[in-house]
Amino acid sequence: MFNKIMKLGQKKFNKSDQHHQDNNPSNNVVRGSRTATAAASSASNGESQTAAPSPSQTPNHPMFTSTPTLEVLPLLKDVSSSDRPLLFMKKAHMCSCQCDFSDSLIMPREKEIKRQTLLELVDFLHSSSGKVNETMQSELIRMVSANIFRCLPPAHHENTGAPPEGNDPEEEEPYLEPWWPHLQLVYELLLRYVVSSEIEPKTAKKFINHTFVSRLLDLFDSEDPREREYLKTVLHRIYGKFIFHRPFIRCSIYNIFYKFLYETERCIGIGELLEILGSVINGFTVPMREEHRLYLVKAILPLHKSKGISIYHQQLAYCVTQFVEKDYKLADTVIRGLLKYWPLTNCQKEVLFLGELEEVLDATEPSEFQQCVVPLFTQIGKCLNSAHFQVAERALFLWNNEHIVGLIAQNKDVIFPIIFEALERNMKGHWNQAVHGLSENVRRMFMEMDTELFEECEKQHPENEAKACELLEQRELTWKRLEEAASLAAN
Numbered sequence: 001m002f003n004k005i006m007k008l009g010q011k012k013f014n015k016s017d018q019h020h021q022d023n024n025p026s027n028n029v030v031r032g033s034r035t036a037t038a039a040a041s042s043a044s045n046g047e048s049q050t051a052a053p054s055p056s057q058t059p060n061h062p063m064f065t066s067t068p069t070l071e072v073l074p075l076l077k078d079v080s081s082s083d084r085p086l087l088f089m090k091k092a093h094m095c096s097c098q099c100d101f102s103d104s105l106i107m108p109r110e111k112e113i114k115r116q117t118l119l120e121l122v123d124f125l126h127s128s129s130g131k132v133n134e135t136m137q138s139e140l141i142r143m144v145s146a147n148i149f150r151c152l153p154p155a156h157h158e159n160t161g162a163p164p165e166g167n168d169p170e171e172e173e174p175y176l177e178p179w180w181p182h183l184q185l186v187y188e189l190l191l192r193y194v195v196s197s198e199i200e201p202k203t204a205k206k207f208i209n210h211t212f213v214s215r216l217l218d219l220f221d222s223e224d225p226r227e228r229e230y231l232k233t234v235l236h237r238i239y240g241k242f243i244f245h246r247p248f249i250r251c252s253i254y255n256i257f258y259k260f261l262y263e264t265e266r267c268i269g270i271g272e273l274l275e276i277l278g279s280v281i282n283g284f285t286v287p288m289r290e291e292h293r294l295y296l297v298k299a300i301l302p303l304h305k306s307k308g309i310s311i312y313h314q315q316l317a318y319c320v321t322q323f324v325e326k327d328y329k330l331a332d333t334v335i336r337g338l339l340k341y342w343p344l345t346n347c348q349k350e351v352l353f354l355g356e357l358e359e360v361l362d363a364t365e366p367s368e369f370q371q372c373v374v375p376l377f378t379q380i381g382k383c384l385n386s387a388h389f390q391v392a393e394r395a396l397f398l399w400n401n402e403h404i405v406g407l408i409a410q411n412k413d414v415i416f417p418i419i420f421e422a423l424e425r426n427m428k429g430h431w432n433q434a435v436h437g438l439s440e441n442v443r444r445m446f447m448e449m450d451t452e453l454f455e456e457c458e459k460q461h462p463e464n465e466a467k468a469c470e471l472l473e474q475r476e477l478t479w480k481r482l483e484e485a486a487s488l489a490a491n
Contacts, residue, residue: 070097070110073117076124088124088132089139091117095186096146101179111182118185125192132196134203140193141207147186149215152222175223187230194237201242208238210248217252220269232272236279246280253277254299261302270303271312274319281322288327296323296330301337309349317356324363331368334360339375347388354383354394361404369407377415381422384439389432396438399445412450420446420457421464 071094079087095117100106121140125132132140153175177183193199194208216238219231239249253273260270277300284292300323303309303316324331338357343349361369383395398404408415423446426439447454 070094070099070113072113076120085133085136088121088136091121092136092139092143095121096143098147099179099182114182115185118182118189122185122189122192125189125196131198132193134206137193137199137204137207140189141212144186144190144193145212145215147183148190148219152219174225177222177224177227180224180226183227184230187227187234191230191234191237194234194241201244205242205244208242208245210245213238213245213249214252217256220256220273221266223268228269228272231269232276236276239276239280250277250280250295254295257299257303261306265306265308267306267308267311271315274303274312274315278315278318278322281319281326284326286326288323288330292323293327293330293333296320297333297337301334301341304338304341304353307346310352313352313356317352317359320356321359321363324360328363328365328368331360331364332371335364335372335376339372339379342379347386347391350383350386350388350391351394354391354398358398358401358404361398361407362401364407366407366410370411373411373414374418377418381418384419384422385425385430387431389435392426392430392432392435393438396435396442399442405445409449412446412453416446416450416453416457417460420454420461421468424461 073087073091073094076084076087076091095114097110097114099111099114101111193204213235216231216235220228222228222231235249239246253276256273257270260267281292300316300319303312309316320334324334335357338353338360342353380395380398383391386392386395399408419442423439423443426435427443430436430439
């Protein structure tokens with residue numbers, strides 16, 4: 001019975017050869033910018049490349065010599081073990097066929113056949129009987145490539161012509177892939193393949209190679225959050241299983257960050273990539289290699305300067321804190337990096353920075369803290385006097401952290417004179433009552449910590465205030481002279 005079905009299927013395929021082309025051009029359209037960068041990086045490292053199976057390449061079996069058509073086939077469990085590999089390949093090849101999801105009334109039968117077939121393939125890989133030889137793997141990855149690698153739709157601002165900075169990415173409705181019912185099953189199939197204990201990395205690396213990984217990374221540009229979540233899981237599993245791909249994956253992720261920072265400013269997928277990187281950093285050995293330190297300074301810390309940081313700040317802060325926890329000597333580098341990119345006019349971003357700063361300081365050793373104490377508390381002093389009450393309040397909350405208070409106590413001779421002036425200004429003139437009360441609490445804490453030093457700062461305060469007023473007057477006088485000179489030149 002099975003052989004008859006196979007012969008009929010072969011006749012159908014041979015007949016359709018006269019009417020259909022061998023492949024669908026749309027299956028081969030992929031964004032190439034990131035892939036090219038990653039491939040170039042791989043080439044520079046001298047790593048050999050084996051081309052990933054293309055959807056247009058079909059097995060040498062006569063059954064697969066034409067465009068696939070969706071038809072009902074016997075279940076894998078209903079055929080003998082000897083016939084199962086061929087049927088598996090036929091089902092995988094058949095699922096390379098694309099369905100039109102622009103209208104729910106188009107191809108309803110074919111859509112259901114493909115969905116049921118994909119479900120069966122997922123169950124087969126998950127089952128104990130799911131033995132997949134090399135030829136079956138080749139056809140499986142070919143089918144996965146045909147489904148997931150595609151030209152992604154443009155971003156919202158690219159579609160409408162609106163400037164990207166004019167829209168709040170958090171408020172935009174995410175684009176959802178209409179053919180997700182099939183796409184989800186294909187991703188699930190790929191995930192089962194990668195995590196399967198039956199699949200040997202030495203064999204699978206012929207198909208899950210650098211080209212395949214690069215094209216996966218390109219897909220992080222997808223606006224569908226469900227797809228990015230699957231991509232994150234799949235890539236993380238690939239990183240864990242294929243040890244020989246790890247340097248390439250890390251380098252490719254950093255290259256994406258460079259492209260985001262200096263070219264596209266398109267932050268879709270950055271959060272998911274940082275989440276993967278957080279797990280990667282957690283696995284770094286100590287002492288940390290110079291390569292990892294370099295990428296921290298060149299690729300990770302500069303992510304703080306983006307306008308869209310709110311989308312991925314939580315993951316970014318985790319990565320930065322992981323570096324400090326792995327190597328405490330990096331605390332000074334990280335703190336100075338935060339100060340370098342500290343926002344000047346964006347108050348909400350400043351609140352995020354203060355939260356991240358607390359996490360970093362919580363993992364900072366006294367020896368590293370001493371190296372950056374002056375620039376750090378100069379900036380904190382500015383935050384204390386911020387007219388935006390949330391910024392001032394968040395800065396004052398730093399004194400609720402026992403570890404940070406301990407670091408301050410060890411360096412009170414340097415910190416007190418810097419912070420005292422800011423606290424006095426808040427006590428005299430800040431408009432927000434909560435900030436006024438918190439400033440009073442911190443001032444009292446300083447007094448209890450070292451009464452003599454506090455009294456000395458109190459004595460010097462009028463003199464320092466007079467100097468500040470004098471500087472302000474000089475500045476105003478300079479501006480007045482410039483205005484007069486400009487007025488004379490105009491006349």
